[in-house]
Amino acid sequence: MVSSSFVFFTILGSGIATWLSRIMPFVILKKFQLSSGVIEFLSFVPIAIMSALWFENLFIQHLGHLPSLDMPNLLASLPTVLSALISKNLLVTVVVGVISLGFLRLVLGM
């Protein structure tokens, strides 16, 4: 494991970067306005980043070659998506997801 000072400065750096992302719009927009082009570009960030972070978990990387499928994550995603559609509730979705993958691992030994 890396040293705790490395961990601490990584936390601090990430914290400052994140904090600035959070507060700068509040500070700047007291005086200025974003151009409509930038706002339009940023409007795609939430769906793009969330789907990217999901899809990355469905593949196993082999640099230079086609990825293989991460079957447990892919199979666990199905009931998870279904529970999101039905419940529209984040907590229910997370619980169903965890139980699904736990079931695949513990019961089916995947």
Add this chain to the structure above:
Amino acid sequence: MNNELTVSSAARETLPTVFGYIGIGLAYGIVGKASGISPLMITLMSLITYGGASQFIIVSMLVTHSPMISIILSAFLVNSRMILMSTTLAPYFKKESLLKNIILGGLVTDESFALGMNKLNFTDRKLNFAWFNTVNWFAYTAWAAASLVGALLGNFISDPEKFGLDFALVAMFIGLLYLQLISDKSIKFKLQLIVVAFVLVATYIGIIFIPANLLTLVVTLLACAFGVVIKHGFF
């Protein structure tokens, strides 16, 4: 939800999301401990970095010994959606002092943002400091406390993977993506689906030659540019 912008109404309305913070915070603490990070650092990360998805990513990159700068850049990129959310929220607090704006902005989360946007529909498009600040602090304290408890529980659960807890994050993205798709009226639903499909294809192709810690950034930037182009070309 009602039209009251008070501390007590905020406390009541935040409650459902607090359960979410506790669940994911526990999972984060357990995963962090299993990855060899101390409970102190796990809790500090929740207090200082304060971003669910980014904290899981920081933990996984620490395990793979990624350079500090690429961890910080990844955390920034994952959290860069905060820029958009803060930009959307800021106009409602223009009359509050700069200090209050910084206090509110510093603790904005996906959930407090979503609650705020929902609340607007009940209050004649108004928000105030007391209400939003209460929502933020409930989230912040629940998240930090759950992380610490998870880290301490991690001593007893050595292999959280076995129980599927590592899937909590992926499931959260699935849930948040779906909630975003059905609630974001600023982009047409069909266009959103096209962008999501693009992300799937770009991820599959990108994963062949882009290192894992840069993949999210590259795919997200490409998908945003793609979205803008398609919107102007076809919508």
